[in-house]
Amino acid sequence: MDRAxxxxxxxxxxxxxxxxxxxxxxxxxxxxxxxxxxRLASRLRDEITRRDxxxxxxxxxxAKRLGALEAQADGRPHTMGDGRN
Numbered sequence: 464m465d466r467a468x469x470x471x472x473x474x475x476x477x478x479x480x481x482x483x484x485x486x487x488x489x490x491x492x493x494x495x496x497x498x499x500x501x502r503l504a505s506r507l508r509d510e511i512t513r514r515d516x517x518x519x520x521x522x523x524x525x526a527k528r529l530g531a532l533e534a535q536a537d538g539r540p541h542t543m544g545d546g547r548n
Contacts, residue, residue: 471514475507
């Protein structure tokens with residue numbers, strides 16, 4: 464996920480934004496063509512969506528691992544969600 468965030472920051476820098484808010488699409492800077500801006504803004508929106516999906520996937524995987532650890536601590540047999548022990 465760090466790589467995805469760095470890609471977002473890199474595109475934001477190209478758009479002239481340096482505040483570090485990873486969900487912000489900055490306004491078009493003076494001197495930048497409209498097509499260039501819309502191309503970069505579209506890429507930025509896609510990268511934000513991709514990063515958010517990756518985050519959700521990582522959270523689900525962590526929740527499964529936590530459930531397995533809790534089951535193990537309680538002495539119950541545990542599964543990883545796919546029937547394996």
